[in-house]
Amino acid sequence: MGEIHPIVVHFAVTLLFAAPLLFWLTKLPALYFLKDLVGPLNGLGSGIGIFALWTGWQLANTGFYAGEDFESHRFLAFSVVIIGSIATIFLLFNRHQNIFSDYLIKVLLLVQGVLIVATGNKGGMLTHGDKPWIKTPHSLSLNKMEGSFTIYDGLIQPIFDLKCIACHQETNKNGGLSLVNFESLMEGGSSGPVIQSGEVNQSLLFERITLSKSSTKYMPPTGWPLNYDEINLIAHWIATGAKKEANLIDHPLTDMRLVSYVEEVYGIKNGFQSKIEKQNGTMWTEEIENILKKYPQYLQRIAVNTNWVSLKIDSFYSADILEEFSNITTSIAWIDAGKSNITLEDFALLGALPNLVRLSLDFNKWDNQAVSQLVNYPSIEFLNLYANPVGEEGIIQLLNEKISLNKLIIGATQVEEGEKSGIIKNYPGVEIL
Amino acid sequence: MNLLDEALFERHQLSTRRHFLKACATGLGSMAMGSLLGAPDPKIPHFIPKAKRVIFLHMAGAPSQLELFDYKPLLKELNGKDCPPSLLEGKRFAFISGVPQMLGPQANFSRHGQSGAWISDLLPHFSKMADDVCFLKAMHTDEFNHAPAQLLFYSGSPRLGRPSMGSWVTYGLGSMNENLPSFVVLVSGGKTPSAGKSVWGSGFLPSIYQGVQCRAKGEPVLFAANPNGMSASERKKTIEAINQINEKKYQTFKDPETLTRIGQYEMAFKMQMSVPEAMDIQQEPDYIHEMYGTAPGRASFANNCLLARRLAERDVRFIQLFHWGWDSHGASSGESLDNGFLQRCKEVDQPMSALLKDLKQRGLLDDTIVVWGGEFGRTPMLENRNGVANPFVGRDHQTDAFTIWMAGGGIKGGLSYGETDEIGYSGIKNRVHVHDMQATILHNLGLHHEELTYHFQGRDFRLTDTAGRVVKEILA
Numbered sequence: 001m002g003e004i005h006p007i008v009v010h011f012a013v014t015l016l017f018a019a020p021l022l023f024w025l026t027k028l029p030a031l032y033f034l035k036d037l038v039g040p041l042n043g044l045g046s047g048i049g050i051f052a053l054w055t056g057w058q059l060a061n062t063g064f065y066a067g068e069d070f071e072s073h074r075f076l077a078f079s080v081v082i083i084g085s086i087a088t089i090f091l092l093f094n095r096h097q098n099i100f101s102d103y104l105i106k107v108l109l110l111v112q113g114v115l116i117v118a119t120g121n122k123g124g125m126l127t128h129g130d131k132p133w134i135k136t137p138h139s140l141s142l143n144k145m146e147g148s149f150t151i152y153d154g155l156i157q158p159i160f161d162l163k164c165i166a167c168h169q170e171t172n173k174n175g176g177l178s179l180v181n182f183e184s185l186m187e188g189g190s191s192g193p194v195i196q197s198g199e200v201n202q203s204l205l206f207e208r209i210t211l212s213k214s215s216t217k218y219m220p221p222t223g224w225p226l227n228y229d230e231i232n233l234i235a236h237w238i239a240t241g242a243k244k245e246a247n248l249i250d251h252p253l254t255d256m257r258l259v260s261y262v263e264e265v266y267g268i269k270n271g272f273q274s275k276i277e278k279q280n281g282t283m284w285t286e287e288i289e290n291i292l293k294k295y296p297q298y299l300q301r302i303a304v305n306t307n308w309v310s311l312k313i314d315s316f317y318s319a320d321i322l323e324e325f326s327n328i329t330t331s332i333a334w335i336d337a338g339k340s341n342i343t344l345e346d347f348a349l350l351g352a353l354p355n356l357v358r359l360s361l362d363f364n365k366w367d368n369q370a371v372s373q374l375v376n377y378p379s380i381e382f383l384n385l386y387a388n389p390v391g392e393e394g395i396i397q398l399l400n401e402k403i404s405l406n407k408l409i410i411g412a413t414q415v416e417e418g419e420k421s422g423i424i425k426n427y428p429g430v431e432i433l
Numbered sequence: 434m435n436l437l438d439e440a441l442f443e444r445h446q447l448s449t450r451r452h453f454l455k456a457c458a459t460g461l462g463s464m465a466m467g468s469l470l471g472a473p474d475p476k477i478p479h480f481i482p483k484a485k486r487v488i489f490l491h492m493a494g495a496p497s498q499l500e501l502f503d504y505k506p507l508l509k510e511l512n513g514k515d516c517p518p519s520l521l522e523g524k525r526f527a528f529i530s531g532v533p534q535m536l537g538p539q540a541n542f543s544r545h546g547q548s549g550a551w552i553s554d555l556l557p558h559f560s561k562m563a564d565d566v567c568f569l570k571a572m573h574t575d576e577f578n579h580a581p582a583q584l585l586f587y588s589g590s591p592r593l594g595r596p597s598m599g600s601w602v603t604y605g606l607g608s609m610n611e612n613l614p615s616f617v618v619l620v621s622g623g624k625t626p627s628a629g630k631s632v633w634g635s636g637f638l639p640s641i642y643q644g645v646q647c648r649a650k651g652e653p654v655l656f657a658a659n660p661n662g663m664s665a666s667e668r669k670k671t672i673e674a675i676n677q678i679n680e681k682k683y684q685t686f687k688d689p690e691t692l693t694r695i696g697q698y699e700m701a702f703k704m705q706m707s708v709p710e711a712m713d714i715q716q717e718p719d720y721i722h723e724m725y726g727t728a729p730g731r732a733s734f735a736n737n738c739l740l741a742r743r744l745a746e747r748d749v750r751f752i753q754l755f756h757w758g759w760d761s762h763g764a765s766s767g768e769s770l771d772n773g774f775l776q777r778c779k780e781v782d783q784p785m786s787a788l789l790k791d792l793k794q795r796g797l798l799d800d801t802i803v804v805w806g807g808e809f810g811r812t813p814m815l816e817n818r819n820g821v822a823n824p825f826v827g828r829d830h831q832t833d834a835f836t837i838w839m840a841g842g843g844i845k846g847g848l849s850y851g852e853t854d855e856i857g858y859s860g861i862k863n864r865v866h867v868h869d870m871q872a873t874i875l876h877n878l879g880l881h882h883e884e885l886t887y888h889f890q891g892r893d894f895r896l897t898d899t900a901g902r903v904v905k906e907i908l909a
C-alpha cells in the first residue's frame with residue numbers, strides 16, 4: 001500500500017486546506033449557511049490524513065527512506081493529524097453553541113496550514129532532493145545508478161516523460177507521434193520516422209527541439225522547454241546509433257559539461273569511483289569514537305559525512321596498538337604505512353580489513369612472499385609498493401588475484417623496466433606505475 | 434628600550450581597558466583555540482578528500498599563455514597589424530596606450546600526448562607530461578596589476594588583510610606532521626612576489642597558520658639554529674620556561690596569539706632537527722639531481738622543486754613555490770619575450786616536469802594537487818609603453834584570458850578545459866575565475882568552500898569571498 005502514499009496525502013492536504021479556507025469564507029454573510037460543513041470537511045481531511053500516515057508507514061518500511069529529512073517529515077505529519085483532529089473536535093462541538101473560542105479555532109487552523117506546508121516541504125525533499133520547489137522530479141528518481149545502465153531508459157525517456165508526453169501519448173497523438181516508449185518513438189509520426197540513427201541533423205525530432213523558440217514548429221510549443229544539456233544528451237544518443245540498449249560504458253560521454261551534468265542530475269559517475277564513495281561504512285559507534293580520541297595521531301575519520309577511518313602508521317608503532325585497532329577493522333579504509341618498517345606479521349594484527357581501499361607501504365621491506373599475502377585484503381584499490389624489495393613474481397601473484405586493484409605503484413622495486421612493461425601490457429585494467 | 438622600560442611598557446599595556454575586558458571575558462574563542470596546544474591538530478574534512486596536500490608553482494609576474502599553451506594561428510597572420518579599435522574600446526591596460534600592434538606567437542607549437550594538448554617548443558620536457566595535466570585555458574581574474582592580482586589569487590581579495598590559501602587550508606585541515614610547519618614557502622628568482630609576504634600571510638586567522646618561508650641556500654630557516662655555545666638541552670629548558678610563562682599569560686588573558694607563540698617556540702625547537710634534514714637535498718641520489726637539474730647550495734627553482742617533493746613526502750600540507758621574473762613587457766631585455774622569458778622557460782621546464790614525474794612514480798601525485806600558473810595573462814598585442822614601441826618584444830598584462838594547469842589529486846589528466854577566442858583575448862567557453870580555481874582546490878582537499886569560514890569583525894569570511902564554483906568538469 002506504500003505506493004499510494006502520495007495520492008492519499010494529496011487528498012488529505014486538499015481537504016485540510018479547503019476546510020480552513022471555508023471557515024474564513026463562511027464569515028461572509030453570503031456564505032454563512034455553509035458554516036456547518038467546515039467541521040466535517042476538516043474531519044474527513046484528518047481521517048484521510050490518518051490513512052496517509054499508515055500508507056507512509058508502509059512506504060518507510062521498504063527501507064528506501066531514512067535520515068533527518070525523513071524523521072522530520074514523519075514528526076510533522078503526525079502533528080498535522082493531531083492538530084487537525086483537535087480542530088475538528090472543536091469545530092464539531094461549536095456547531096450549535098460557542099463552547100470554544102473562535103479565536104482558538106483560528107489559531108489551530110492556521111497552525112494546521114503551516115504544518116502541512118512544512119510536512120510537504122520535507123516530503124518533497126525525500127523524493128525530489130534538496131530544492132523540491134524548483135527541481136523537476138525526474139532528476140532524482142534515477143539517483144545512484146551505476147555507469148552501465150542504458151542511455152535511452154535512463155536519460156532520454158525521462159526527458160520525454162516530463163516534457164513531451166502530455167501531447168504525445170496513445171490517447172493524444174499530436175502529429176501522429178507517441179513518445180511513451182522506445183518502440184512508439186521509432187514508429188515516428190505523420191511525417192514518418194523522427195529519428196535517423198547516427199544522423200543528428202537529419203532527425204526530425206532533433207530539428208523540432210532546436211528550432212528558434214518563436215517558430216510555430218518548435219517543440220514543446222508550451223510548457224518547459226528542453227535545456228541545453230537535455231538537447232545535447234539526445235544528440236549524443238542519436239549520434240551513437242539511437243539504440244535501445246546503448247549504455248554509457250560503450251558510448252561514454254565525451255563533452256565534459258555533459259559528464260558533469262549527468263553526474264549532478266542523475267548521480268552517475270563516469271570515472272572510477274572508490275568503494276568508500278559508494279558506501280557509507282559501518283555504523284559509527286562509541287567504541288570507534290573512543291579509540292579515535294585515544295589515538296589521534298594514528299586514526300582519523302576520513303570525512304564528517306562518512307564512517308570511514310584512515311590510519312597512519314609510523315616507525316614508532318607497537319604491536320599492542322595495532323591489535324587494539326583490529327577492533328575497528330571494518331571501519332578502516334585507508335592505511336598509510338610508508339617508511340614505517342612494518343612487517344607482514346604486524347600488519348596482520350590489524351585484522352581482516354575487509355574495506356581497506358588505499359594502502360601505502362612505500363619504503364618498507366616487503367618482498368615477494370609478503371606482497372603476495374596482500375591477496376587476503378579483498379578491497380584494495382590503490383597500493384603503493386614504491387621502494388620495496390618485491391620482484392615480478394610477487395606482483396604477478398597479486399595481480400592474478402586482486403580484481404579490485406585500480407592503481408599500483410611499483411617504482412624502485414626489483415621489477416625491471418622490461419618486466420614492468422610486460423606487466424603493464426598483461427593487466428590493462430590496472431594503472432601500473 | 435632597556436629591560437626596565439620594556440617591563441613597564443608591558444605592564445601598562447596589560448592594564449588597558451581592552452585587556453581588562455579580555456581578561457574578564459569567559460573566553461569563548463579560547464575554547465576553540467585549546468586544541469592548538471597539542472601539536473598535531475587534524476581536523477575532519479567536510480567530505481572524502483581526493484588530495485592531502487598542494488604544491489603551488491607560482492610564476493610571479495604572469496607568464497604569457499600565448500607563447501606556452503594557448504596556440505593562436507590567426508594571431509600569427511595578424512602579426513604587425515594595428516589592433517582594431519573595437520578591441521580597445523572600454524579596456525584599461527597597465528601600460529598599453531594608443532593603438533598597439535598585434536603580436537603573433539613568439540614560439541612554435543605542436544600537439545603532445547594522447548590528448549593532443551598544444552604546447553610550445555619552449556617547454557620540451559613538460560610537453561612529455563601533457564597527459565598528466567589539465568589545462569584551464571579560459572582563466573580570468575579581476576585585477577590587472579601584480580600585487581592586487583596575486584592577493585586575489587591567493588587570498589580571494591585584492592586588498593590586504595585576508596588569509597592566504599595555504600593558511601585557509603591548514604586552518605581547515607590541520608597539520609599532518611608534528612615536526613614541520615604545515616605551510617612552507619620557497620622563493621627563487623631573486624625577489625619575493627610583488628604582493629609581498631601577504632600571499633602567504635594568515636590575515637585574521639591565528640598566525641600559527643601563516644606560511645613559513647624556507648631558504649634553499651644557507652640556513653633554511655633564519656635564526657632557528659642554536660647560537661654558538663648553547664646546547665640543545667639548554668635550549669630545551671629555556672623554551673620550556675618561556676612556554677610556562679606564556680601559558681600563565683594565556684590563562685590570564687586568553688589571547689589566542691599567546692597560544693600561537695607557544696606553538697611557535699615548540700615548533701622552532703623541533704624544526705632545528707627536522708628542517709635541515711628535510712631541506713638537505715644532498716641526500717638525494719645522482720639520478721634525481723640529473724632529473725631535476727639541481728645544483729645543491731644554490732637558490733634555484735630546480736632546487737625548490739626537489740625540496741617540494743621532499744616536503745610533500747614528509748606530509749607538509751601546503752607547499753608554495755614562487756619563481757620571479759615572468760613580467761615580459763619588453764621594456765628591458767630581462768623582461769622580454771625574446772630574452773628573459775626564454776631564460777625563465779629554461780629554468781622551470783625541466784624541474785617542474787621532473788617534479789610531476791617524480792611525484793607520480795612515488796605514488797604521491799595521487800593525493801597531491803600540483804598547480805602551475807601566474808596571477809594573470811598577457812595581451813595578444815605588442816606592448817607600446819606610453820604609445821611608443823618598447824626596445825624588446827613583450828606583451829602587457831591581461832585579465833580576461835590566461836592559462837594555468839593543474840595535475841594529480843583528483844584532477845583529470847590529459848584535458849584542456851576552456852577556450853579563448855581566435856586571438857586569445859577573452860575566454861569564450863568554460864571560463865574559470867580565480868575564485869572557481871580556489872573552490873576547486875578546496876573541494877579536492879575535502880573542504881566545502883562555502884563552509885570553510887572564519888568569524889572576524891562581525892561576519893564570516895571565506896577564501897572565495899562571495900563567489901566560487903567547483904569546476905566539477907575537471908575532476909577525475
